[in-house]
Amino acid sequence: MENITNEMAELEEKAEILKALSHPIRLCIxxxxxxxxxxxxxxxxxCIDIPQSTLSQHLAKLRNLNILEGNRNGVEVNYYVVNEDAKKIIRTLF
Structure with missing residues (x-):
């Protein structure tokens, strides 16, 4: 029974990544x-031509799911894709 619980947790995690990437703006990011x-x-x-507040909301969602990570460089934050599953999905799609 523990194995099924662990598997469900992993499936839920992967489903959240897929949900996050299903939005066109987040996919583009x-x-x-x-x-x-x-x-x-x-x-x-x-590049995306959307309001900064909208972009920030999408970045927050991606950061909360550990898909992106931001590194502060002075006053700006540079973003990187850190989730291997997300990288595999993007490579497969494109």
């Missing part, structure tokens, strides 16, 4: 960060 690591919010906002 992760794909873009895989192409150009260490991008900051200003550059992402310019």
């Amino acid at each position: 992760v794909k873009g960060l895989m192409e150009e690591e260490g991008c900051n919010v200003s550059k992402m906002q310019y």
Whole structure:
């Protein structure tokens, strides 16, 4: 029974990653960060052409699911894709 519980926890975790990446903007963010690591919010906002507040909400969701990690560099934060499952999904799709 413990094995099924562990497996369900893993399946739920993977489902959350898939849900997060199912949104076009978040998919675009992760794909873009895989192409150009260490991008900051200003550059992402310019490339995606969405309001900064909207971008911040999407980044927060991706950070909360441990898909992205931000590293502070002075006043800006550079983002990186750190989740291997998310990287595999993006590579498979594109």
